[in-house]
Amino acid sequence: xxxxxxxxxxxxxxxxxxxxxxxxxxxxxxxxxxxxxxxxxxxxxxxxxxxxxxxxxxxxxxxxxxxxxxxxxxxxxxxxxxxxxxxxxxxxxxxxxxxxxxxxxxxxxxxxxxxxxxxxxxxxxxxxxxxxxxxxxxxxxxxxxxxxxxxxxxxxxxxxxxxxxxxxxxxxxxxxxxxxxxxxxxxxxxxxxxxxxxxxxxxxxxxxxxxxxxxxxxxxxxxxxxxxxxxxxxxxxxxxxxxxxxxxxxxxxxxxxxxxxxxxxxxxxxxxxxxxxxxxxxxxxxxxxxxxxxxxxxxxxxxxxxxxxx
Numbered sequence: 143x144x145x146x147x148x149x150x151x152x153x154x155x156x157x158x159x160x161x162x163x164x165x166x167x168x169x170x171x172x173x174x175x176x177x178x179x180x181x182x183x184x185x186x187x188x189x190x191x192x193x194x195x196x197x198x199x200x201x202x203x204x205x206x207x208x209x210x211x212x213x214x215x216x217x218x219x220x221x222x223x224x225x226x227x228x229x230x231x232x233x234x235x236x237x238x239x240x241x242x243x244x245x246x247x248x249x250x251x252x253x254x255x256x257x258x259x260x261x262x263x264x265x266x267x268x269x270x271x272x273x274x275x276x277x278x279x280x281x282x283x284x285x286x287x288x289x290x291x292x293x294x295x296x297x298x299x300x301x302x303x304x305x306x307x308x309x310x311x312x313x314x315x316x317x318x319x320x321x322x323x324x325x326x327x328x329x330x331x332x333x334x335x336x337x338x339x340x341x342x343x344x345x346x347x348x349x350x351x352x353x354x355x356x357x358x359x360x361x362x363x364x365x366x367x368x369x370x371x372x373x374x375x376x377x378x379x380x381x382x383x384x385x386x387x388x389x390x391x392x393x394x395x396x397x398x399x400x401x402x403x404x405x406x407x408x409x410x411x412x413x414x415x416x417x418x419x420x421x422x423x424x425x426x427x428x429x430x431x432x433x434x435x436x437x438x439x440x441x442x443x444x445x446x447x448x449x450x451x452x
Contacts, residue, residue: 277344277347277433278303278433280344281303281338281339281344281347281431282298282299282300282301282302282303284338284344285298285303285305285335285338286298286300288334288335288338289305289334292330292334293330294327294330294331294334295307296331302430303430303431304428304429304430305335305428305429305430306426306427306428307327307331307426307427308422308423308425308426309355309356309373309425309426309427310422310425311323311324311327312324312327312328312373312376312377312427313373313376316369318369318372318373318375318376319376320376320377320380325380325386328377328380328381328388329386329388332381332388332389333388333389333393335429336389336393336397339351339431340393340396340397340400345396346434347433347434348400348431348432348433348434349400349432349433349434350400350401350402350431350432351397351400351401351402351429351430351431351432352401352402352403352404352428352429352430352431352432353374353377353378353381353401353402353403353404353427353428353429354370354374354403354404354405354406354427354428354429354430355369355370355371355372355373355374355377355403355404355405355406355427356370356405356406356407356408356410356411356424356425356426356427356428357369357370357407357408357424357425358408358411358419358421358422358424358425359408359411359419359421359424360421363407363408364407366407366408367405367406367407368405369405369407370405370406370407371403371404371405372405373405373427374403374404374405374427375403377403377427378401378402378403381397381401382394382397382398382401408424411424412424412426
């Protein structure tokens, strides 16, 4: 009985020892597994850490490269900005130049239009001038033919048609009252002169008939101015008087509409061949005529000539 109990105890003790060994083996196995796992994990961790270090170094290199690229891009952007500014400035200059060209083209167009108008006006005025020149030439020729073989001795200017006669025929020296011989001379001269200028062929062209008195240069200018004016006035007074009987009433009225008189003192003397004042020739009375629009056309031609030169 005791042996049986003892045997039983031994069996139980053996059982628990076997169980303990088994558990210890399992524990050791787990420890080994855990150790191996931890070792592998450590190895993997080290590998991952090494990989991460490599990646970090690569990222640092890439970051440095990216910074360099960003710096290059920034530099290129600054260069582009400067080029854009230059292009903008050049574009502004081109726009300004284009505007100037457009303005100049418009000015040129207006100037061409003005030039065309001026040329047209010049043509019209030239036609009028040619007509006036033709009328003046015909008038001068008619006056020359009228007095060429007459008893009235006068000089007809071939360029202007001015008629000049010695004041000694009309006045005494330093006097302004007409002499009888002067009155007789005007009676012979005036009707023939007026018949041409105020005749039907030319009267529409006559704007003015001027009686001018001239003196020599002896004495003061004012004294001679008064004398020349008084002489011109005496001639006009006799020619336009109702009592003179030189002209009929209708002709006299037409003459009064266009005649004027003035004194020139010694401002327009006659010179001799040596360039000295011919005292006797300078003492004279002149009859001049002015055609309608003649002065206006002369001034217009001068203006147009100045514009053409500009």
